[in-house]
Amino acid sequence: MTLREITEKFERAGIENAKNDASLIICHFFGISSAALMADRNKDFSSPELDAAVARRCNREPLQYIIGVWPFMNEEYLVSPHCLIPRSDTELLCEAVINSLPQNGRFIDLCTGSGCIGISALASRNDATAVAIDLFMDTLEAAKQNAERNGVSDRINFIQADVLDNPPDVLKEKFDIIVSNPPYIRTAVLDDLEPELAFEPTAALDGGDDGLIFYRKIIELWSALLSYNGKILFEIGYDQGEEINGIADKNGFDCKVFCDAGGNPRVAELIRKAE
Numbered sequence: 001m002t003l004r005e006i007t008e009k010f011e012r013a014g015i016e017n018a019k020n021d022a023s024l025i026i027c028h029f030f031g032i033s034s035a036a037l038m039a040d041r042n043k044d045f046s047s048p049e050l051d052a053a054v055a056r057r058c059n060r061e062p063l064q065y066i067i068g069v070w071p072f073m074n075e076e077y078l079v080s081p082h083c084l085i086p087r088s089d090t091e092l093l094c095e096a097v098i099n100s101l102p103q104n105g106r107f108i109d110l111c112t113g114s115g116c117i118g119i120s121a122l123a124s125r126n127d128a129t130a131v132a133i134d135l136f137m138d139t140l141e142a143a144k145q146n147a148e149r150n151g152v153s154d155r156i157n158f159i160q161a162d163v164l165d166n167p168p169d170v171l172k173e174k175f176d177i178i179v180s181n182p183p184y185i186r187t188a189v190l191d192d193l194e195p196e197l198a199f200e201p202t203a204a205l206d207g208g209d210d211g212l213i214f215y216r217k218i219i220e221l222w223s224a225l226l227s228y229n230g231k232i233l234f235e236i237g238y239d240q241g242e243e244i245n246g247i248a249d250k251n252g253f254d255c256k257v258f259c260d261a262g263g264n265p266r267v268a269e270l271i272r273k274a275e
């Protein structure tokens with residue numbers, strides 16, 4: 001199949017960035033650069049592996065699961081159906097961690113998934129250390145592999161815990177930052193999302209009836225782990241800023257919301273109100 005033929009198949013399957021995905025799949029399976037592909041764009045790239053990959057993508061499986069690795073910040077992450085695929089939208093939250101950490105700072109990444117936020121923050125801040133939490137062992141195993149792959153495994157501890165419950169007793173120390181990109185989609189709209197999301201773990205997406213259960217529980221139960229001048233940093237949905245502000249206020253926190261490059265609210269920063 002040529003680049004054009006794969007692109008047309010993807011277009012017929014309703015894939016938005018059909019040419020981009022076709023190009024990435026060919027480059028991955030034939031180990032060539034996009035420049036080399038463009039120089040030879042009419043070449044027939046057929047192989048059984050490529051054909052199988054194209055069929056999976058036409059079935060709307062995310063490209064990232066087919067390729068198996070995906071970039072986030074300056075690192076590369078193994079992705080599997082145990083983890084949410086790292087999104088470039090989340091880089092703003094990771095940058096906020098990197099810029100907010102004090103010297104030799106310590107942070108906790110709740111709902112760590114692939115580990116992308118914590119691991120990329122540590123990769124940029126080699127003075128920092130972290131704890132990462134997720135509910136699922138399979139997810140934590142994937143995050144551990146990513147920490148090793150990106151050379152930070154000696155500065156991060158992975159703990160299995162339920163963020164909707166009190167922090168486990170092993171966590172006795174305080175943290176400069178609590179960071180989380182929790183599940184934040186309202187349960188009722190989960191079935192209306194693009195087909196690719198059906199391949200990602202529902203537990204990584206479902207934020208309960210109003211999409212806010214994780215924010216409430218993290219603020220109510222986990223903020224006890226914050227140091228005196230500590231900050232909570234959340235990724236939020238584009239329409240959740242006011243509600244997060246309300247939850248923060250009720251629990252004694254001031255809240256600032258920062259927008260992403262597209263102008264959508266994306267990161268909430270919570271700091272304890274002055275007494």
Ligand SMILES: C[S@@+](CC[C@H](N)C(=O)[O-])C[C@H]1O[C@@H](n2cnc3c(N)ncnc32)[C@H](O)[C@@H]1O
Pocket residue numbers: 083084085086087090110111112113114115116117133134135136139161162163164181182183184201203204205
């Ligand atoms: C939206 S994903 C975020 C993953 C990653 N931090 C990122 O930004 O790509 C949410 C993560 O929360 C985890 N999770 C879901 N329910 C949880 C719970 N009750 N306690 C701890 N982690 C939970 C899921 O397994 C998933 O890895």
